[in-house]
Amino acid sequence: MNAPKFKASDYKSDIDPIWCPGCGDFHVLMSITKALAELGRAPKDIAVVSGIGCSSRIPAYTNCYGFHGVHGRSLALSAGLKVARPDLTVLVMSGDGDGFSIGGNHFLHACRRNVDMTYVVMDNRVYGMTKGQPSPTTEPDWDSALSPGGTGLSPFHPLVIALASGANFVAREFSGNIKASTRTLVEAVNHPGFSFVEILSPCVTFRPDEKEWKNTVHAAQVPETDDPARAARRIMTDDGMNTGILYRGNRAPYRAQVSDKVGDIAPLEAAFEV
Amino acid sequence: MNAMSQTQGLQLLNGNHAVALGVMLARPDVVPLYPITPQTPIFEKLIDLSEKGQLVTELLTPESEHSAMASAIAASATGVRVFTATSSQGLLLMHELLHYAAGARTPIVLFNVNRTPAAPWGFWPDQIDSLSQRDTGWIQLYSETPQESLDSVIQAFRIAEQVKLPVMINHDAFYVSHAMEPVAVPTQDQVDSFLPPYRPEMYLSPETGCSISAPLDQKSWNLSRRQMAQAMAGVGDLVGSVGQDWGRLTGRGYGPIEQYRTEGAELVFVTMGSMCGTVREAVDALRGDGIRAGLLKIRLFRPLPEAALRAALAHVPCAIVLDRNYSPGMGGVLHQELKSALFGMSGPPRLHGLLAGVGGVSVSCATLRKLAAEYLLAAPSPDPVWVE
Numbered sequence: 281m282n283a284p285k286f287k288a289s290d291y292k293s294d295i296d297p298i299w300c301p302g303c304g305d306f307h308v309l310m311s312i313t314k315a316l317a318e319l320g321r322a323p324k325d326i327a328v329v330s331g332i333g334c335s336s337r338i339p340a341y342t343n344c345y346g347f348h349g350v351h352g353r354s355l356a357l358s359a360g361l362k363v364a365r366p367d368l369t370v371l372v373m374s375g376d377g378d379g380f381s382i383g384g385n386h387f388l389h390a391c392r393r394n395v396d397m398t399y400v401v402m403d404n405r406v407y408g409m410t411k412g413q414p415s416p417t418t419e420p421d422w423d424s425a426l427s428p429g430g431t432g433l434s435p436f437h438p439l440v441i442a443l444a445s446g447a448n449f450v451a452r453e454f455s456g457n458i459k460a461s462t463r464t465l466v467e468a469v470n471h472p473g474f475s476f477v478e479i480l481s482p483c484v485t486f487r488p489d490e491k492e493w494k495n496t497v498h499a500a501q502v503p504e505t506d507d508p509a510r511a512a513r514r515i516m517t518d519d520g521m522n523t524g525i526l527y528r529g530n531r532a533p534y535r536a537q538v539s540d541k542v543g544d545i546a547p548l549e550a551a552f553e554v
Numbered sequence: 555m556n557a558m559s560q561t562q563g564l565q566l567l568n569g570n571h572a573v574a575l576g577v578m579l580a581r582p583d584v585v586p587l588y589p590i591t592p593q594t595p596i597f598e599k600l601i602d603l604s605e606k607g608q609l610v611t612e613l614l615t616p617e618s619e620h621s622a623m624a625s626a627i628a629a630s631a632t633g634v635r636v637f638t639a640t641s642s643q644g645l646l647l648m649h650e651l652l653h654y655a656a657g658a659r660t661p662i663v664l665f666n667v668n669r670t671p672a673a674p675w676g677f678w679p680d681q682i683d684s685l686s687q688r689d690t691g692w693i694q695l696y697s698e699t700p701q702e703s704l705d706s707v708i709q710a711f712r713i714a715e716q717v718k719l720p721v722m723i724n725h726d727a728f729y730v731s732h733a734m735e736p737v738a739v740p741t742q743d744q745v746d747s748f749l750p751p752y753r754p755e756m757y758l759s760p761e762t763g764c765s766i767s768a769p770l771d772q773k774s775w776n777l778s779r780r781q782m783a784q785a786m787a788g789v790g791d792l793v794g795s796v797g798q799d800w801g802r803l804t805g806r807g808y809g810p811i812e813q814y815r816t817e818g819a820e821l822v823f824v825t826m827g828s829m830c831g832t833v834r835e836a837v838d839a840l841r842g843d844g845i846r847a848g849l850l851k852i853r854l855f856r857p858l859p860e861a862a863l864r865a866a867l868a869h870v871p872c873a874i875v876l877d878r879n880y881s882p883g884m885g886g887v888l889h890q891e892l893k894s895a896l897f898g899m900s901g902p903p904r905l906h907g908l909l910a911g912v913g914g915v916s917v918s919c920a921t922l923r924k925l926a927a928e929y930l931l932a933a934p935s936p937d938p939v940w941v942e
Contacts, residue, residue, distance in 0.1 A: 332643075350672060351643060352618065382588075382618035410589035411598075413615070426598060428605045431615075 285320050288313040293343050299334060300408075304455035304481030304490075308402050309341055311458050311479075312371070315465035316344070319369070326369045329358045331383060333409045335375035335402035335481070344371075352383030355390040355399065362395050363536040369469060370397035377407040380416040380436045387438075391445030394473045396533045398465070401438060401476070402455070404483035404490065412486035424486075438478045440515050443508060443527055448473030450511065450527040454497040455481040457523065464525060473533035480521070493521070500524040567737040569730035572700035573639070573665050574599030575737075576707030578609040579745040580663075583634035586614040586625040591677055592727045593641040593667045619644035623651035623662075630660035631766050633757025635711060638662065641727065642669035642683045649687065652720075656691025657778060658767055659785075661714035661721070661752075664692075665707065668827065668878075669727040670913055678914020679726035681827060682879040685855075685887040687722070691782055693789055694856040696826040697725040701737045702853075705806055708745055709796050715752050716792060717785040726878070727914070729828035740804055748803055790859045810859035813866055815841060816848030821930050822867065822903070823922070824892060825876035826852040829911060833876070836922035847926055852888070860895040867896065873903035874929055876922075877938070878911040885909065885938030904934040910941040917941065 291313040299305050316326060326344040330336035332351035339346025345368075349357045358372045379387060379401045390399065405422075407413040414427040416436035423430050442450045449471040453461040461479060468475035480497060482490035500518075504525040505511050511527035567575070574596050577585070587597045603609035612629075616622045619640050630636040640648065645666050655662055666684050670676035684694060693713060697703040703725050710721040725731060758766060770778070794809045801807020814830075815837050816822055823833045830851045840847035850866050850873070852859075867873055877886025884890055889907030896902045906929045911917045921941065929935075 348675060351647075384617060407589060410591060410594045413589050413597075416617070425605075426601055428601070 284317060286317045286322070288317045291316045291323055291326075291343050293341055295340050297337065297341050299337070300485045302484040303334070304404065304479075304483070305335055305338070305402055307455040307458055308335075308400070308461070308479050308481055309338060311455070311461035311465055312338070312400070313342065314458065314462040315469065318462065318466050319469055321369055325367070326371065327361055327365075328371045328373060329354050329361065330373045331378040333375040333378045333407070334483075335373060336378055338373045352378055352381070353386065354378070355383065355386040358397050359390065359393065359395050362397050366396075366536060371469070372397055372399045374399070374401050375408075376401060376403045376405060376417040376436075376438075377415040380438060384416065384436070387441065388445045391442055391447040391474055391476070394446060394448055394531055394534050396472055396474070398468045398475045398477065400465070401478050402481040403438065403478050404481050404487060406483050406486045408483045408486055438476070439518065439526060440512075442476040443511055443515060446531065447476045447527075448529045448531050448533065449475035449525070451476070451525040452478045452480065453523050454493060455479050456494050457497070460499075460523060467525060467528075471528060473529070473531055497521045497523050500526065504528055506530055563739050563741070564736040565739055566734050567700055567704075568595065568732050568734045569697075569700040569703050569725050570595035570667070570732065571599045572704040572737045573707055574603060575739055576704040577637050578603050579740065579742055580637070580708050580711050580749055581635065581751075582611050582637040582663075584612045584614065584626070584629035584636045586616055586622040586629070586636075586638050588616060588619045588622045588640070588644060590619070590641050590644040592669060592731045593639050593644065593665075595731070596639045596665060619647045620651060623648040623655065626662045627651060627655050627658060627660050630655075630662050631658060631758045633752070633754045633759070635715075635752045636660070636662045637664075639665040639667075641667040642671050645683050645687065646671055649690070652687055652690040652692060654767070655720045656782065659718040659782075661711075661718055663707065663710045663714055664720065664722045665703075666722055666724045667727050667731045668724050676913060677727065679729050679828065679911070680879055680913055681724065681726070682881070682887070684722060684724045685879050685881075688856055688887070691719065692856065693717075693719055693721040693854070695721065695723045695793075695853055696855055697723060697730065697853075698828060698830045698851065700730060700733070700735050701806070702808070703730065704737055704739065705800060705804070705808065708740075708749055709793075709800055709808065711752070712749055712796050713789065713792055715754070717789055718754075719782070719785050719789070724827065726828040738804065738806070744803055748799065786857045789857050790854065790862065793854050808853065809862075810854035811862050811866060812851040812853060814849040814851065816850060816866065816870070818846055819848035819870055820846045821872045821874065821926055822848045822850050822870045823874050823876060824850045824852065824888065825878075826855065826888065827878060829876055829878055829917065832917060832919055833922060836919045836926070839919060839923055840926050843923070845926060845930065855891075858891055858895055863892065863895050864899055867903050868901075870903045872906070872930055874906045874908060874925060876908055876910040876917070880909055880912045889938060904932070906932070906935045907938040908941050909938050912940075
């Protein structure tokens with residue numbers, strides 16, 4: 281067997297993350313770089329796109345091409361990027377505030393458009409960057425200074441929505457389980473079409489209760505399926521802490537009309553030739 | 555003002571918390587909010603006041619600023635008092651609905667914390683976020699201090715509700731939003747005597763059965779803008795009279811503009827927002843150096859108080875506009891506005907447009923003194939100049 285071409289450290293930039301000590305996002309960064317090393321594509325062939333929030337700082341912490349977009353619009357940006365440069369591996373990084381609140385609408389349409397990219401949402405069930413407001417995935421009874429008595433609102437269920445909207449790959453992992461997260465990310469990137477991976481990533485500053493997640497997450501009891509109806513039935517019994525791949529579908533990914541030949545960017549290069 | 559009234563009820567507050575207290579005293583019925591740095595402390599303080607029972611309002615937390623403004627418009631159309639706050643990207647996301655709010659004549663009061671827009675990302679004081687909303691039909695006020703921000707929020711409701719136009723008040727990120735100073739907080743009785751409950755003559759309800767913003771033919775649409783023009787035409791005087799009323803009540807009067815040591819001035823700095831604080835200091839220092847300098851602070855930016863500006867600069871030989879904003883391809887927005895306001899004036903000042911503090915760059919008193927010496931006798935500069 282040949283030695284791997286890249287190490288995880290090849291995908292890590294020299295910028296130190298400014299996340300709080302103990303933040304789950306450090307682990308997500310490790311899983312991402314390990315998965316990229318396993319995939320073996322050069323950093324220059326990978327684009328990491330994000331919106332706004334703690335999670336969205338991640339492009340600068342990688343050595344890949346980075347695009348720190350605007351709040352909630354990472355998926356819209358990524359669709360534009362991927363149709364213009366289908367040769368790139370596109371990783372879209374978001375959080376529960378960015379991706380499900382202000383960007384919630386884009387999530388539905390990215391799932392149904394099924395452009396070949398991987399959407400990773402680092403879910404900590406709180407707005408961390410603006411210091412602790414409840415997010416769409418926050419439990420309705422989470423009592424805090426900024427949500428006295430809890431919001432009383434039904435939480436957003438990302439996996440159900442992804443499945444119902446047509447995502448081609450749906451999974452959940454826990455940031456602390458780097459091995460499983462890495463494996464799932466590799467599978468997600470390799471699977472054609474729109475892949476969605478929710479990574480439960482504790483916010484130790486505003487949700488210290490989430491330190492307990494390491495004890496409450498558990499591998500799903502049922503194997504993955506390519507049948508959306510079976511996946512839907514399984515997700516109905518989900519307690520929110522099941523991890524693993526839920527669904528791997530066979531829907532054909534979106535094809536760009538002009539330049540969608542993976543690896544062939546000759547027409548684009550010709551167009552930009554000076 | 556006697557010494558007693560200067561110290562009574564003083565609290566150490568940052569600009570954003572001062573805004574929140576002003577909002578509480580104005581008794582809004584609905585407050586839709588979405589968090590954004592550096593506005594969030596307003597949001598936090600309002601939740602805190604609401605939790606303590608001091609603010610009785612419907613705090614709605616929609617999924618984006620766009621939705622916050624949509625909710626604000628609909629709530630306001632039912633005839634209740636509405637407040638919201640945002641900053642930078644949030645204000646830009648609201649843009650579509652800013653036009654709508656003004657066109658629908660909903661007197662919403664919005665507090666914006668001036669911050670650089672992306673790209674590239676930055677969290678620094680810069681006024682281009684709100685200045686680029688100047689054509690949306692909102693009245694715009696700029697505040698220099700936490701005290702002025704608190705006072706302006708309360709006045710803004712009276713202005714908005716009288717002319718049925720929304721009001722946006724702005725203060726600079728961090729320099730005002732997060733810096734603390736002693737603030738006189740008026741009593742609820744004082745504010746209640748100044749700001750009556752909002753009782754519009756037209757509003758959406760099952761009884762009135764009217765509809766908002768149905769598509770119109772060209773003439774009627776045109777008429778809607780003429781009516782807005784008519785309302786805007788009275789705003790300058792109204793801001794003056796409301797500011798005077800507030801002055802009678804609290805000892806702190808306000809107008810569309812403020813002049814500091816402009817009597818007999820040979821040089822006047824024209825600016826708005828937190829920059830005014832530094833300019834006051836520079837003016838004092840320059841006067842000490844024998845240069846007769848002054849400050850013309852613009853508080854009301856929309857509608858621009860043209861007559862007041864022309865009168866204030868009537869016998870001033872040199873005016874230096876300090877713009878903490880940049881309109882690419884043109885220059886400073888205030889400089890453009892002033893050129894237009896002074897057009898056709900006999901004996902206008904030699905006008906200089908300086909891009910000072912764009913992107914939050916700090917402009918010191920020493921820099922201003924140097925600029926004064928450099929431009930005092932210089933020929934007018936038609937093009938904007940970047941200040942190092």
